[in-house]
Amino acid sequence: MVTTVVRKKKLEEYEERIKQAMAVLTEVSEDTTTPRNIRRAAKDSMDALQTNEFTPAVRASNAISILDEILQDPNMPPYTRVKLWNVMSILEAIKD
Numbered sequence: 001m002v003t004t005v006v007r008k009k010k011l012e013e014y015e016e017r018i019k020q021a022m023a024v025l026t027e028v029s030e031d032t033t034t035p036r037n038i039r040r041a042a043k044d045s046m047d048a049l050q051t052n053e054f055t056p057a058v059r060a061s062n063a064i065s066i067l068d069e070i071l072q073d074p075n076m077p078p079y080t081r082v083k084l085w086n087v088m089s090i091l092e093a094i095k096d
Helices: 002-030 036-050 056-070 078-092
Strands: none
Touching (some): 002 036, 002 056, 036 056, 056 078
16 A cells, blocks of 8 residues: 555656656757757657656656767757756656
């Protein structure tokens, strides 16, 4: 009984983290000063986070993987890079 309550609370916390990440990724994906490939990666990360067939930790991990790859892009504006690092740190707290 207690573990069910704890698990439900964790799930709610993880979903809240995913919402926070989605808000920042939406900002990045709609920023026309950001190169198109980076906006596309932000959208792909959002898709990965919204896929309900996986646990929150797997969804977060998939999004982190997409972002990690694009963070190597030398054309990324510094303010966008900081936003994406913040998203990654939000998502890294999600564990199974």
